[in-house]
């Protein structure tokens with residue numbers, strides 16, 4: 475009998491025994507201790523896109539365990555640590571030149587903020603310290619990551635948070651197409667943006683190319699154009715947080731490939747090891763790398779497991795597994811999900827909008843009054859989905875959007891997608 479020693483993350487400390495106990499993973503499915511199968515539409519926590527029990531990983535893990543399982547990256551290197559960094563830079567393309575290791579998404583975000591602020595210091599712009607972030611963004615829960623996360627609530631007990639952060643109001647207009655947004659409303663968003671830049675104190679804009687936890691939200695083109703224009707004009711860096719969107723999730727290797735500008739820094743984690751080992755990294759572009767190099771500067775960031783050779787070996791295998799062919803499959807499946815979900819939308823009045831970016835899917839739900847559904851309702855839906863044999867996730871930005879989130883694994887057939895959507899129909903039909 476377990477002693478209930480675990481304090482579960484982001485849950486009431488008295489929570490005991492309510493979590494499903496998972497015992498096995500098989501492809502896109504997980505099994506509980508009674509042998510009941512669930513389709514994992516969360517892909518773990520968005521980090522197991524290739525599913526469970528991938529033989530090719532087992533082989534590289536065994537090999538690396540036999541060869542060398544740890545190095546201290548401060549004073550040593552190893553073939554795998556170098557190999558992953560080189561291959562990762564080639565895989566990402568887009569002007570990246572160097573890589574800094576981390577162990578999680580939050581740590582990568584922390585590290586990118588440090589690199590950006592110090593860059594401003596090196597180029598003798600030490601007053602530029604502010605990180606501009608979005609109020610519907612999520613970047614993690616370590617101190618700096620929490621401080622730059624717009625949607626992390628209940629932070630009062632943890633103050634003071636990191637200084638030098640400002641939030642931009644996310645231009646988000648659910649259920650409308652771009653042409654419908656009111657001209658005056660657009661102007662208000664753009665004015666807010668300009669005001670923030672005019673202060674000449676901004677070091678970097680931190681942006682998820684697709685805001686995942688906020689509910690699969692992308693910035694409209696008219697906003698993105700002005701944002702990138704202002705960043706260029708004021709010499710502000712772009713940090714792309716691709717912790718959730720990386721490695722094919724949006725139908726591109728990295729979602730920022732679609733941007734009209736190249737990010738200066740890119741944070742990655744999650745799918746890089748398919749959830750097998752904790753790992754993260756920051757990719758650094760040539761300009762920043764050269765600026766540091768010219769002044770013989772260093773990055774004051776490290777944690778003991780950075781660049782773990784087993785994690786690196788797994789990462790190298792991921793780069794081979796999530797290749798162009800796999801990304802084409804993601805795009806094909808995205809089309810299938812879109813078409814099944816469109817049919818669902820037509821028969822479910824509680825669906826306000828379905829937002830799909832590759833295999834990132836938000837089903838935006840409203841109650842009978844047209845307001846975003848409550849957290850209590852979402853909890854009921856999640857439990858209902860579990861009873862239907864599905865693991866799904868939820869999202870909520872109070873007052874703006876709430877609903878169910880799907881981050882399906884990359885290996886589902888059309889038939890499996892159809893079956894999942896039919897089960898979702900029952901789940902969503904239970905609202906009210």
Ligand SMILES: Cc1ncc(COP(=O)(O)O)c(C=O)c1O
Pocket residue numbers: 578579580581583612613614615682686687715716717718719743744
């Ligand atoms: C966009 C984004 N950034 C950062 C993080 C934090 O990553 P981690 O939980 O590995 O610290 C997450 C986690 O969901 C994320 O979605």
